[in-house]
Amino acid sequence: xxxxxxxxxxxxxxxxxDGLITAVASDAQxxxxxxxxxxxxxxxxxxxxxxxxxxxxxxxxxxxxxxxESGNELRVVDMRIDCxxxxxxxxxxxxxxxxxxxxxxxxxxRVTKDGLSWIxxxxxxx
Amino acid sequence: xxxxxxxxxxxxxxxxxDGLITAVASDAQxxxxxxxxxxxxxxxxxxxxxxxxxxxxxxxxxxxxxxxESGNELRVVDMRIDCxxxxxxxxxxxxxxxxxxxxxxxxxxRVTKDGLSWIxxxxxxx
Numbered sequence: 283x284x285x286x287x288x289x290x291x292x293x294x295x296x297x298x299x300d301g302l303i304t305a306v307a308s309d310a311q312x313x314x315x316x317x318x319x320x321x322x323x324x325x326x327x328x329x330x331x332x333x334x335x336x337x338x339x340x341x342x343x344x345x346x347x348x349x350x351e352s353g354n355e356l357r358v359v360d361m362r363i364d365c366x367x368x369x370x371x372x373x374x375x376x377x378x379x380x381x382x383x384x385x386x387x388x389x390x391x392r393v394t395k396d397g398l399s400w401i402x403x404x405x406x407x408x
Numbered sequence: 409x410x411x412x413x414x415x416x417x418x419x420x421x422x423x424x425x426d427g428l429i430t431a432v433a434s435d436a437q438x439x440x441x442x443x444x445x446x447x448x449x450x451x452x453x454x455x456x457x458x459x460x461x462x463x464x465x466x467x468x469x470x471x472x473x474x475x476x477e478s479g480n481e482l483r484v485v486d487m488r489i490d491c492x493x494x495x496x497x498x499x500x501x502x503x504x505x506x507x508x509x510x511x512x513x514x515x516x517x518r519v520t521k522d523g524l525s526w527i528x529x530x531x532x533x534x
Binding site for chain 1: 417430434444456480487488491498507515516517519520523525527534
């Protein structure tokens with residue numbers, strides 16, 4: 283069921299009922315998924331304009347330039363939008379740990395039938 | 409602001425008000441992001457149990473084993489959950505194109521200040 287959002291080159295982000303679009307960032311060097319967050323239209327525009335990832339903080343209800351406090355910015359090397367334009371993929375160069383826990387990536391735990399485990403030694407309790 | 413969801417090995421997925429958690433799948437070989445979709449608790453359990461990606465189809469309101477019609481399954485090589493347990497990262501071996509448009513990945517268009525463009529020749533109109 284392809285529609286014009288799928289098939290063309292007209293930018294038409296599909297924001298959800300909260301005015302947000304999901305964005306994931308992966309490391310341009312390693313391919314590792316770093317984080318998943320959300321953008322409103324302002325965050326999306328600021329990201330495209332500045333080349334640095336901006337998000338909408340749902341917990342603080344404010345526009346948030348990733349790294350504005352920690353310094354751990356995400357410089358956007360490449361940015362993609364998916365078929366139905368409701369998800370963004372940022373390929374980034376991180377200035378430091380992407381996760382608020384101080385880890386390189388937010389995805390530091392593995393899920394298996396036996397539950398969770400740390401992906402590596404360095405991913406243990408911070 | 410780390411809480412127990414962040415710091416421990418207790419699996420406690422944070423489903424949203426629709427009972428869903430966001431899941432992204434990337435190619436185990438190439439690292440390319442293939443798709444973003446959603447899981448309810450049943451889809452999550454089925455994915456962990458079978459090692460094949462299951463999602464909740466929001467458009468059809470049903471549990472959906474990716475590839476059940478197309479054959480384009482995603483075999484889960486590794487699975488991660490993020491710090492606040494509201495996002496999943498599936499590292500997968502795709503049996504075929506992941507996108508419903510027939511493309512390898514749903515992320516076939518680049519976003520720049522100048523708008524959208526195809527990421528490569530093969531990504532043009534299907």
